[in-house]
Amino acid sequence: MLIQIGTDQVVHGDEELIRHFEEELTTRLSRFSDHITRLEAHFKEEAADDGMNRCCVLEARPAGRRTVAVSHHAGSVDEACRGAVHKLESMYGRADHRKGGDSIRHQSGPAGS
Template sequence: MQIQINTGSGIHGGEGLSERAETEIASVLARFSNQLTRVEAHLTDQNGEKGGPEDKQCVLEARPAGQHPVAVTHRAATVEEAYRGAAESMAHLLDSKFGRLHHAKGGESIRHMAAPE
């Protein structure tokens, strides 16, 4: 799984921020690493110099192998909270997405249950 971090003009932190974000996102999404080809994080400051509550935003896009990309958005007071929240939201989305692919609704059918003895 390749992780790419993109920052907007209002986000400062340089290489250190990118490394921390990449490490956190990789940690939260580790269980999906075999199913994802790439994850892109777009970090932006919505209000620029004005500031304000929850003005940092992270849009996280994941590309599952052989499927359409999925994306989530999370806003927070700090950049770290934004990418952490987006990674957790993505993990929930992927749990739901991959869970539906591999599990039948309602569990086993009566046809596959063992006969009583």
């Protein structure tokens, strides 16, 4: 799974921050590495009713499927990342545990062949 991290002008993406989040995302999402070929993380600061807050947008690019995007707003980039990862984990957990999901997804030809 290739991980790409981007930041806006306010959330500075120095080497330490990028390395930290690459490790965090790799660790938390490693069980989905067979499904996700590329993961893009975007960190930015946005205006909120109570001031400024951080936002993490995760775009997962699964093999043979549409891109999945989730976002989470929080007071820090760490909290925003954890929240977005949790949402992505929930989405993939639901997809893998749907009744008949595996047999439908892995079926290679018409029924009965």
